[in-house]
Amino acid sequence: MLTNQSDWIFLAKGNANAVFSYRGEDPKLQGLVLRLRLQLADSQGYIPVQSIVEYVNSKIRPSFKNGEIVDMSLVELAPGFAEALSGISHVALQKDEKYGILLPNILPEYERATNIVEMSKHIKFRFYQNDITVLELKPKWLYQLPAGVSTCRNCALERLRSETKRGNTGKSTGAGGGISRPICPLDLLSPKTLQRWTDKVCSPLAEHMDVTQLKVQLLHVLQRQSSIKAIFELQNENNLDVHQNIRNLKGESSIGEDLSLSMTMKDVTVFITFGEDAADIKIIDLDLKPAAKWSHWKTMEQKLVDSGFYDELMSPPCNREVDL
Structure with missing residues (x-):
């Protein structure tokens, strides 16, 4: 379970998700990013994070034989984690979200492009x-x-x-x-x-x-x-x-x-x-x-x-x- 929102720094966001880079000291989380859902204007479009991970692993990943699909790990969020991180980063997250997705930073050595x-x-x-x-x-x-x-x-x-x-x-x-x-x-x-x-x-x-x-x-x-x-x-x-x-x-x-x-x-x-x-x-x-x-x-x-x-x-x- 993730408990310390201060360990995560805002990296980027798209239309539906925001990505945060880990800056803490836990070796198990080094080199990972956390993907969280952005606040939705319409809850009808919400698909549980667990369902997304299951869908990727069962329906999509088997078609890619060379490891192209990034590893996705479901991670539980402590109560209030998303809301607190939203306040720190000024990114409107789904505040009642209970889970996030941990991914490898696919540009770990190249974060600063020239x-x-x-x-x-x-x-x-x-x-x-x-x-x-x-x-x-x-x-x-x-x-x-x-x-x-x-x-x-x-x-x-x-x-x-x-x-x-x-x-x-x-x-x-x-x-x-x-x-x-x-x-x-x-x-x-x-x-x-x-x-x-x-x-x-x-x-x-x-x-x-x-x-x-x-x-x-x-x-x-x-x-x-x-x-x-x-x-x-x-x-x-x-x-x-x-x-x-x-x-x-x-x-x-x-x-x-x-x-x-x-x-x-x-x-x-x-x-x-x-x-x-x-x-x-x-x-x-x-x-x-x-x-x-x-x-x-x-x-x-x-x-x-x-x-x-x-x-x-x-x-x-x-x-x-x-x-x-």
């Missing part, structure tokens, strides 16, 4: 003095692009967000036969497009550094890993047609196990650590998605259909080949 560069909403580089690079990546939707659809969900959503910022609500005509495509995760699904993805991710850095070796090292890791394949397979179990499935949703009870797993795997974060003598992959953010999100999923899908961005021609077009 440079952090965000390439997009879902891609971030961390550079370190020892020539180690960490790529933080959310692959998002990995699937076989359906026949009759020109643009994948990832690129369509990126276009929708971009046009919304500009005050537009529908597609615009691009010069030269197509709209310039953002960094598309579907390029990760085939050896033929891995080089294209690597170039697209790394090339903007060339203004500030020599990226020749960076591209070679990253491509080398991507060509030899099996994590993307495992994520793809879990997102598409039983040949799930996720678009049609979401459009047909009528309530929480209509969400099947395949869709629940698919949406969970669409939000994972992959940390790729690489360098001349380093190569490692760890995966986090495996929270089971609450059924209460069904309305949000359906509304967003309908927005993308109505916008016309699924039918828009990208240049180059989204990859249609899956060869993992």
